[in-house]
Amino acid sequence: MSGPLEGIRALELGVLIAGPFAGRLLADFGAEVIKVEQPGQGDPMREWGQHRYQGRPLWWPVQSRNKKLITLDLRKARGTELLLRLAEQSDVVIENFRPGTLERWHLGPDDLWRVNPGLIIARISGYGQTGPYAGRPGFAVAGEAMGGLRHINGYPGEPPPRSGISLGDSLAAMFAVQGVLMALYRRDTGDGADGRQRIAGQIVDASIMESCFAMLEAALPEYGKLGHVRQPTGTALGNTAPSNLYRSRDGKWVVIGANAENLWHRLCQVISRPDLLDDERFRTHWSRGQNAAALDKIIGAWVAQRDAAEVDRVMNENGIVCGPVYTIADIFQDPQFRAREMLVEMEDPELGPVVAPGVVPKLSATPGETHWTGSWQLGCHNREVYGGLLGLADSDLTALVEEGVV
Numbered sequence: 001m002s003g004p005l006e007g008i009r010a011l012e013l014g015v016l017i018a019g020p021f022a023g024r025l026l027a028d029f030g031a032e033v034i035k036v037e038q039p040g041q042g043d044p045m046r047e048w049g050q051h052r053y054q055g056r057p058l059w060w061p062v063q064s065r066n067k068k069l070i071t072l073d074l075r076k077a078r079g080t081e082l083l084l085r086l087a088e089q090s091d092v093v094i095e096n097f098r099p100g101t102l103e104r105w106h107l108g109p110d111d112l113w114r115v116n117p118g119l120i121i122a123r124i125s126g127y128g129q130t131g132p133y134a135g136r137p138g139f140a141v142a143g144e145a146m147g148g149l150r151h152i153n154g155y156p157g158e159p160p161p162r163s164g165i166s167l168g169d170s171l172a173a174m175f176a177v178q179g180v181l182m183a184l185y186r187r188d189t190g191d192g193a194d195g196r197q198r199i200a201g202q203i204v205d206a207s208i209m210e211s212c213f214a215m216l217e218a219a220l221p222e223y224g225k226l227g228h229v230r231q232p233t234g235t236a237l238g239n240t241a242p243s244n245l246y247r248s249r250d251g252k253w254v255v256i257g258a259n260a261e262n263l264w265h266r267l268c269q270v271i272s273r274p275d276l277l278d279d280e281r282f283r284t285h286w287s288r289g290q291n292a293a294a295l296d297k298i299i300g301a302w303v304a305q306r307d308a309a310e311v312d313r314v315m316n317e318n319g320i321v322c323g324p325v326y327t328i329a330d331i332f333q334d335p336q337f338r339a340r341e342m343l344v345e346m347e348d349p350e351l352g353p354v355v356a357p358g359v360v361p362k363l364s365a366t367p368g369e370t371h372w373t374g375s376w377q378l379g380c381h382n383r384e385v386y387g388g389l390l391g392l393a394d395s396d397l398t399a400l401v402e403e404g405v406v
Contacts, residue, residue, distance in 0.1 A: 064374020
């Protein structure tokens with residue numbers, strides 16, 4: 001493994017989406033991520049996904065790439081002991097259990113810091129580690145709803161739809177990773193010489209609900225100052241025009257965004273309607289937002305007379321923001337994704353070649369990499385981790401297996 005996080009060891013105790021996604025992000029950039037799974041059953045993510053290939057779901061190899069996979073029963077005293085020994089030699093612990101779970105297993109922050117005061121503990125949950133909702137079970141669906149994202153999504157008067165992915169989980173994972181990196185930096189740079197007190201380990205408390213709430217832009221001050229409750233606006237962005245979806249002659253959807261003054265002027269020239277610049281309805285950014293429906297009708301009529309490829313080409317040639325709405329099949333064919341190494345082919349021992357998403361973001365000097373897919377074999381790195389890291393003999397490992405600890 002290489003990358004900017006080479007030399008950092010993280011223990012991933014989470015299951016399903018948020019915790020494992022955070023672990024994957026660290027592993028993509030060179031951290032040694034050791035994923036801990038329950039013996040005999042593993043992470044439910046091994047069975048998740050809408051479609052299968054040769055009986056195997058296709059999400060698991062990607063979500064668990066670059067990780068070392070071990071089994072360990074954290075509910076047993078011997079399992080707790082081994083986890084603490086691993087934590088003693090690690091930099092980060094990631095978990096996304098319901099708050100209080102680690103404490104019941106005697107693996108809470110105080111227990112972990114007793115063996116390693118410099119440990120960064122990332123805790124991802126539905127509502128955070130404190131507050132009246134801390135003990136609630138938390139999935140992305142609830143976090144997105146209570147965090148405000150669902151209400152402003154969709155169309156007025158219709159049920160608020162989801163985004164089609166577990167967006168809240170991914171947002172929380174990314175905020176957690178940001179917190180981990182900030183905490184590691186503070187831990188490893190503060191020495192008191194410059195007046196900054198050295199800080200050892202700390203908790204990174206990332207909530208799904210709060211991660212969604214953090215994305216609401218101006219909705220909060222608008223309500224706090226004006227009492228305005230932002231409503232869903234369908235495919236458009238409220239009071240911002242032109243910025244919408246338009247259907248092309250060949251039945252495809254195209255996004256056009258010309259809601260800046262220079263872009264608006266260019267758009268009027270491209271669609272051969274310079275007269276719109278003098279139309280009182282469209283003279284200012286505010287007035288265009290107030291008359292968005294009329295403006296969309298004009299632009300939509302122009303787009304409807306052309307194929308999507310032509311619209312995309314003409315708009316971009318004239319410096320106007322435009323892009324077709326891609327399916328995953330379109331993404332596979334687009335040269336930009338190939339050029340940016342965003343479609344990475346990985347070799348899975350059971351599935352053969354698997355196309356996986358590339359590493360984001362791109363670092364010029366120490367880029368992240370994909371090395372291997374997540375193994376289907378539970379505990380495939382048990383011998384390497386327990387033997388190499390903790391020095392357990394094969395006979396000890398065999399006894400642990402017989403006891404159901406690993």
